[in-house]
Amino acid sequence: MRISIFAPLAVTILTGVGFAAGETPLATKAFLQKYCFECHGPKAQEGDVRLDNLAADFASKAGSETWGHVFSKLEKREMPPKEKTQPKEGERQAVLDWLGRELRTAVAARHRAEGRVALRRLNRLEYQNTIHDLLGIEANVMELLPEDGSAQGFDKVSSALTLSPVQVEKYLEAADIALDAALGVGTRPKFVEERFPATELLANWENKSYRHLEAGAVTGGPIRRMVCCCTTLGIHVENLFPAQAGRDFELTPYLEPLQELRREFTLFSGVSHPEVDGGHSSEACFLTAAPHPGASSFRNTISLDQLALEKLPPATRFGSLALNIGQGGTGLSVSRSGVKLPTDGRPSEVFQKLFINGPPREVARQTERLRDGRSIMDRVADDAKRLQQRVTARDREKLDDYFTTVREVEQRMQLAEEWAKKPKPAVDVPPPTDVSNAYDFVARTRMMFDLAHLALQTDSTRFITLMIQGHNSVPPVQGVTIDWHNLSHHGKDPEKLAQLRVLELEQMKLLAGFLAKLKASRESGGDLLANTMVLYGSNLGNGSSHDTKNMPMLLAGGGFKHGQHLAFDPHNNTPLGQLYVSMLQRL
Numbered sequence: 091m092r093i094s095i096f097a098p099l100a101v102t103i104l105t106g107v108g109f110a111a112g113e114t115p116l117a118t119k120a121f122l123q124k125y126c127f128e129c130h131g132p133k134a135q136e137g138d139v140r141l142d143n144l145a146a147d148f149a150s151k152a153g154s155e156t157w158g159h160v161f162s163k164l165e166k167r168e169m170p171p172k173e174k175t176q177p178k179e180g181e182r183q184a185v186l187d188w189l190g191r192e193l194r195t196a197v198a199a200r201h202r203a204e205g206r207v208a209l210r211r212l213n214r215l216e217y218q219n220t221i222h223d224l225l226g227i228e229a230n231v232m233e234l235l236p237e238d239g240s241a242q243g244f245d246k247v248s249s250a251l252t253l254s255p256v257q258v259e260k261y262l263e264a265a266d267i268a269l270d271a272a273l274g275v276g277t278r279p280k281f282v283e284e285r286f287p288a289t290e291l292l293a294n295w296e297n298k299s300y301r302h303l304e305a306g307a308v309t310g311g312p313i314r315r316m317v318c319c320c321t322t323l324g325i326h327v328e329n330l331f332p333a334q335a336g337r338d339f340e341l342t343p344y345l346e347p348l349q350e351l352r353r354e355f356t357l358f359s360g361v362s363h364p365e366v367d368g369g370h371s372s373e374a375c376f377l378t379a380a381p382h383p384g385a386s387s388f389r390n391t392i393s394l395d396q397l398a399l400e401k402l403p404p405a406t407r408f409g410s411l412a413l414n415i416g417q418g419g420t421g422l423s424v425s426r427s428g429v430k431l432p433t434d435g436r437p438s439e440v441f442q443k444l445f446i447n448g449p450p451r452e453v454a455r456q457t458e459r460l461r462d463g464r465s466i467m468d469r470v471a472d473d474a475k476r477l478q479q480r481v482t483a484r485d486r487e488k489l490d491d492y493f494t495t496v497r498e499v500e501q502r503m504q505l506a507e508e509w510a511k512k513p514k515p516a517v518d519v520p521p522p523t524d525v526s527n528a529y530d531f532v533a534r535t536r537m538m539f540d541l542a543h544l545a546l547q548t549d550s551t552r553f554i555t556l557m558i559q560g561h562n563s564v565p566p567v568q569g570v571t572i573d574w575h576n577l578s579h580h581g582k583d584p585e586k587l588a589q590l591r592v593l594e595l596e597q598m599k600l601l602a603g604f605l606a607k608l609k610a611s612r613e614s615g616g617d618l619l620a621n622t623m624v625l626y627g628s629n630l631g632n633g634s635s636h637d638t639k640n641m642p643m644l645l646a647g648g649g650f651k652h653g654q655h656l657a658f659d660p661h662n663n664t665p666l667g668q669l670y671v672s673m674l675q676r677l
Contacts (some may be wrong), residue, residue, distance in 0.1 A: 114146045121185050125170045125177055126160075148196035161189045166564050168571055179566075210248035213238045217261070225272040226371060226420065227384070231264035271386040312614060313404075314648070314677045315552040315622040317542060318395055320376045320422055321597060323560035323578040324633025325642040326590055331359045335657035344594060347602040353653040354605060354619060355646035360658030361666045362631065362639045369636030372629040374430070377422050377555065379667050390428035394670050395553040400426065402677055407514070410553040411545060413440065415534040422555040433557070437522040437537040444541070444550050446521070447514050515548040529563045531574075532596050539604040546622060547611055558597070567596060578633035601626055605646050623648030623673050639663055648676055 122141050128134065130141040139156065147153035163169035164186055170176065212220060218232040236257055239250035325344070332339035339357075341349055348355060366375045368384025375383050377393035392400070399409045412423040412433045421433035434440045522541070525533045535558055542554050560574035569592045570577075572585075577593065580586035608619035624646040631640035640660050646652070658664040 115188055118185050118188055121177065121181055125175070128174075129170070146192070148192045149199070154193065154196050157189060158193055161186065161193060164189070166571060167566065167568075172569060172571075176568075210246070210251045211253055213245050213251060216246075217264070221264075221268045225268060226374065227268060227271040227386075227388075231268055234264045234267070235260050267386060271388065312616065312621045313549065313552065315546050315554075316395060316398060316625070316648075316673060316677065317546070317554045317556070317622060318377055318422060318625045319556045319558060319601075319627075320373060321558040321560075321626075321628050322370070322373045322630070323574060324628045324630035325594055325597075326580075326587070326633075327359070327631065327640065327642050329591055329594065330642050331357070331657075332655050335655050337654045339655045343591065344598045347595070347599045348605070351602065351605050351609070351646070354609065355644055356650065356652045357655045358643040358645070358658070358666075358669065359655070360640060360660045360663050361643055361669065362641045362663040363666050364663075366629075366638050368638070369630075372638045373420075373422075373557070374424070376627075376629045377670075378424050379665075379670075380428075390424050390430075392426040392428075393422060393424040393555070394673070395423055395555050396425060396431070398674055398677055399553050401674075404552045406549055406551050407512075408444075408545075408551040410555070411440070411542070411551050412555050413538050413542070414557040414559060415531055415538055416528065416559055416561075419557065419559055421557050436524050437534075437541055438524050440538075440541050441521050444545055444548070445514050445517050515550065517544055517548065519544065527566060529561050529565045531558065531560070531565050532567065532600065535597070535600050536603070539600060539607075543604065543607050543611070543618075546608070546618060547613075565593065567593060580634050582634075601644075608647065619647040620649050621647070623650075623676060625673070641666060643669070645669065645673075648673070650676070 127142050129136045130139045132140075132142055139159065141160070144156060145153065146157075148157060160169070164182060167176075167182075214232045214235045214237075217235065218230070221227065221231060238245045239252060240247070245251075330342055330344040332342055332345070334340065341352070345352075345357070363372075363375060363379040363381075365381035366372050366379060367382060371383040374380075374390055377395060378391045380389070380391045382388055383390070395410050403409065410423060410431075412421040412431045414421050414433045414435045416435050419433060419435055420430060423431040423433075425431060434443070522537050525537065527533075535556075538556055542556065545551050545554065560578065562573050562575045564571060564573050570589050572589055574593060577586050577590040580590055605619060605624060608622055608624070609617050611618035613621065625643070626646070627641055627643035629638065629641065631637050631642065640663065643666065
């Protein structure tokens with residue numbers, strides 16, 4: 091009897107039902123009344139949802155499900171409908187913050203009272219997808235794993251997904267294969283290095299339009315710079331490529347934002363990297379052209395920006411900047427040993443690195459740390475040299491790569507130690523605030539373009555890469571209700587194509603803004619755009635089918651003779667590496 095008397099009290103404490111249901115904040119009530127009651131009020135209940143009498147009861151299953159549905163619709167910007175009056179972003183976010191907080195509290199209370207769902211292992215397909223997402227590889231490990239058990243026709247039921255010693259062994263074998271693919275274990279590709287006289291034509295493009303403007307542009311004159319950008323989910327080329335080649339092409343929908351800069355860029359069609367396949371994994375080769383990135387033996391090579399940095403090291407505080415619009419995302423820059431360089435995804439941290447001087451004591455500590463680091467690298471190199479005498483030929487090759495990396499680190503440390511003693515450039519711009527919404531690619535890309543402009547303008551660096559990655563969530567763009575990755579796999583669906591056009595037009599507007607800002611920045615010898623090559627394109631020629639042929643590529647600035655569409659054979663593509671050689675020689 092004692093249990094039956096006190097049980098309701100215990101449930102109340104554990105589930106959080108102790109607060110008074112129905113106490114919806116006044117601001118939220120006003121928001122719902124203004125934007126939601128018309129469709130979900132006393133006169134209409136679309137989808138059998140009525141909100142005017144919905145209490146703030148997050149403890150009950152029905153209440154939490156309804157509020158969860160409201161949260162989802164608001165977050166996806168499906169409520170209110172796009173044809174209705176839309177709330178301000180601050181209004182929407184305030185309601186989402188309150189709803190999210192209450193829903194999380196209710197879920198936590200329910201977990202404490204009822205326990206969490208049963209734990210289970212990943213099934214074969216989930217394991218393969220996880221390996222792909224974590225390591226960025228296309229290795230097919232699913233076929234190595236035993237068939238999964240099922241219950242009532244489902245292969246995600248905990249009780250059916252048992253784990254036997256045989257399965258553990260197979261999963262470990264699959265993990266080894268995945269790691270080999272990620273680390274690039276295999277035959278090292280042959281590296282070919284060629285030198286081209288700076289006075290010769292840069293490349294044999296149509297009408298020989300890619301050549302130096304004057305001899306002084308090579309040996310002297312203005313500082314040359316390079317920015318390389320890749321949007322990894324493709325660009326719908328039907329909206330980008332003009333029907334006509336040459337200079338008299340009509341602007342396509344995606345080129346209209348660049349109308350005022352028509353004579354400042356050249357569009358390339360019918361180009362690609364030979365033997366680069368693998369769908370999404372080809373993003374790793376955007377600036378390297380290393381073949382077969384999806385193969386288990388794949389090993390990357392040095393990227394365009396790092397080769398330029400290696401051959402033409404600039405007298406700047408930072409040799410290069412590797413940026414992305416996400417937090418913790420990957421980038422385009424790859425070292426000579428085939429290792430991806432760390433990227434910066436937070437505008438606030440990039441700004442601090444470029445322009446914020448630390449106090450003298452902190453600078454002294456940084457200098458001391460760099461000296462300590464160089465000493466450690468010396469000792470590590472000595473140990474590795476002794477080890478080299480006792481290893482196999484294959485391991486010796488790995489050690490050679492290691493030595494290369496050590497030397498690169500030593501050189502960077504020495505330069506960093508010298509720059510640490512010099513003040514950073516001052517800019518009349520307030521430090522940026524990071525965008526909290528991870529899917530707001532418009533705000534994040536604009537911030538990175540602004541920082542790239544400042545970095546070039548202050549000569550803090552001359553080589554910048556930017557990876558623009560889409561997501562599996564809906565970006566906060568008016569008229570878009572489907573996640574970007576899903577839109578890229580449009581399958582020619584009219585609705586998806588229409589929303590994809592909205593997203594990609596925003597990208598082209600951002601690019602146009604960046605180019606316009608460079609052109610408006612004056613410097614010795616002209617404007618910043620005339621002295622900066624800006625490469626913008628995608629590793630995918632067709633995002634819907636993961637096709638890597640006919641890559642969409644645009645090159646702006648850099649002092650080239652622009653204003654045309656160079657259309658090459660769409661079936662027998664011209665190697666994109668030819669353009670990269672032209673860019674390197676232009677430096």
